[in-house]
Amino acid sequence: MDIILINGKIRTMDNKRSIVEAVAIADGKISAVGSIDEMLKLKKENTKVLDLNLKTVLPGFNDSHVHLLNYGYSLTKVDCSGAISIDEVVERGKTFISEKSIKSGEWVLGRGWNDIMFKEKRELNRYDLDRISPDHPISFTRICEHITVANSKALELCKISSGTPQPVGGQFDVDEKGEPTGIFREAARYMIYKNIPDVNKEDIKTMLRKVMEKASSLGITSVQTDDFDTFANRDYDTIIQAYRELAKEGELPVRVYQQCILPEPERLVTFLEKGYKTGQGDSFYRIGPLKLLTDGSLGAGTAYLKEPYSDEPDTKGISVFTQEELDHLVTTAHKGGMQILTHAIGDGAMEMCFRSFERALESMPKDDPRFGIVHLQITDEELLRNFREQSVIAFAEPICVNNDLHMAESRVGHERIINSYKYRTLLDKGVRMCISSDCPVDSLDPMDSLYVATTRKDYSGYPEDGWYPEEKLTMDQAVYCFTMGSAYASFEEDIKGSIEPGKLADIVVLSDDPFESYEQEIRRIKPVMTIMNGDIYYGIHILAS
DSSP states (O other): OOEEEESOEEEOOSTTOOEESEEEEETTEEEEEEOHHHHHTTOOTTOEEEEOTTOEEEEOEEEEEEOHHHHHHHTTSEEOTTOOSHHHHHHHHHHHHHHHTOOTTSOEEEEEEOTTTOTTOSOOOHHHHHTTOSSSOEEEEETTSSEEEEOHHHHHHHTOOTTOOOOTTEEEEEOTTSOEEEEEEEGGGHHHHTTSOOOOHHHHHHHHHHHHHHHHHTTEEEEEEEOTTSSTTOOHHHHHHHHHHHHHTTOOSSEEEEEEEOOSHHHHHHHHHTTOOTTOBOSSEEEEEEEEEOSOOTTTTOSOOSSOOSSOTTOOOOOSSOHHHHHHHHHHHHHTTOOEEEEEOSHHHHHHHHHHHHHHHHHSOOSOOOOEEEEOOSOOHHHHHHHHHTTOEEEEOGGGHHHHTTTHHHHHOHHHHTTSSOHHHHHHTTOOEEEOOOTTSSOOOHHHHHHHHHHOOOTTOOSTTOSSGGGOOOHHHHHHIIIIIHHHHTTOTTTSSSOOTTSBOOEEEESSOGGGSOHHHHTTOOEEEEEETTEEEEEOOOEEO
8 A cells, every 4th residue: 555544534426425434545546445444454564644633535626627728827917807997907907017027019918807897887998908008919808718808009910900800700899980999709809819929838838837736736636628729829739748748747736638629620630630539648638529619608798699688689699600610510520539528608509519419420320429518508498408318418617606696697587597507407307417617717716616506606695595596506416526527527437536446546635524514614625635646746644654
């Protein structure tokens, strides 16, 4: 044995939900679980014995949809999160330029602003950012990542004016005179992004080290991450190489399943021709599904709905693809040996996804494709049935309720909202579900996700009884989705997701037991130790002989 953990409350999350006192680890795997006496009988001369002092132990958390590299990139930008006014965003931008001594003419990037929080109750525009600086090109991305705003200097540099044609799959807003307001939605964002200087492989590795250290400190041992479109050059080969080098150098404290965003047919075909396909790699870094963004976000008004928005009756949002385009991408990837995961927030987008999944299977039947839809916010009875009938995995993001409960009903109306955000309903129907944070859109901390999933409240405790409280998850459901559910989503349920003999030794030790904590205490629970592959990557521990 390498390590024996004793005197803990070890919630294995196996099918019986067994709770044991001790667990033995050898060669990066769980060797045995049971009583303290049983595990100590396995002790050898060099075995480390760690007394957990009755702390709660869970399988390491597995976040089923993040933007890990984008999170790292965001840490180099102006942090607009939590700003309650446009003036505050402007001041943060000015301070950033001053503190970083950014030279005139160099780009200034920011992310995280949320117009729902602004006292002005409107989106940023070019003229707001002009107040930060007329001499720097500036691009600030909304919290949802589906809108960016550019200032006048950036528009000049990017050569965007009243005569510039609108892009396919997105739009930039114009005023009554036809002049761009600086707001770029969906695919239009890349009209700005492509002009921003790229980073190199060593920069990427530095960003990844920082955010993976953060993830490990939060008890996360696996992530399923969408990274390929983080930078304007969209160079997936360099990103893959960066991860593989970190793995080889022993600097991956978190296992990575890469969600491969490849929205153009020629780019997808080239990727497949290079030999990439789902499952390629090892237990530290593995190629995952094709990831497709089929619509935008509800807050940005770009989620694609079947019927117009209640508060904007002149739009249904943005469908990034036609049905034919989506069918072609999904079928091509399916035949090329890839799992498929689609971002779909609106009911119109989800309807298109289910059709494409059906057509892919008609073209090439497969017993267990594990198609998935991430976010799945605005649904109806038919779509809820489709998840079960087509065995599509629900990549739920319950943490989004923290923000969305304040605006969702006004956007789509009561009749649609009562059939939306139906995570408990989906589980009760027997749908496979995993949990994601969508970080940096929402918090990476699993305790924040567990809190919102089980209370249906925002961080302030509103509303008192929860937002549509019948959709609350139990703590067992939420933790299972965050461990075994996510392992299933990556075809890895046989090697991770529970604390059972033969599985990877990926474990988190918590300060308190979320199953027995009052709801206001859940977000205060902290990891005291994170073990991945049998190695302690984070936390304090006591060694006893």
